[in-house]
Amino acid sequence: MSVPLYQAKAEMFRTLGHPVRIRVLELLQNGPRPVRDLLAEIEIEASNLSQQLAVLRRAGMVTSYRDGSLVMYQLSTPHVADLLAAGRRILGSVLKDRDGLLVELRAGAE
Numbered sequence: 001m002s003v004p005l006y007q008a009k010a011e012m013f014r015t016l017g018h019p020v021r022i023r024v025l026e027l028l029q030n031g032p033r034p035v036r037d038l039l040a041e042i043e044i045e046a047s048n049l050s051q052q053l054a055v056l057r058r059a060g061m062v063t064s065y066r067d068g069s070l071v072m073y074q075l076s077t078p079h080v081a082d083l084l085a086a087g088r089r090i091l092g093s094v095l096k097d098r099d100g101l102l103v104e105l106r107a108g109a110e
Helices: 005-015 019-028 035-042 046-058 078-108
Strands: 062-067 070-075
Touching: 019 035, 019 046, 019 062, 019 070, 019 078, 035 046, 035 070, 046 062, 070 078
Parallel strands: none
Antiparallel strands: 062 070
């Protein structure tokens, strides 16, 4: 039985619901990176990073391959980077609107 599209979307967004996963995806936007570089950038335990990478792999957002002794990760599709960019735009718009509301509230309180 096929999963409804709205449910598949919800699962995708749940996958994005962890700061480490978002950070990994951000780091991979510029191309493949070895696990050791991800560890150095994110500064978490290797086992925790491994768990988060596994979640991203299962969700199909990243792929991995070996390059000699290194395990490399990359975004599975450029659309993942597009999604992150859209998230930044939405967040910027939401925060901008909140700042405007805060200014209006302060002006009205006088």
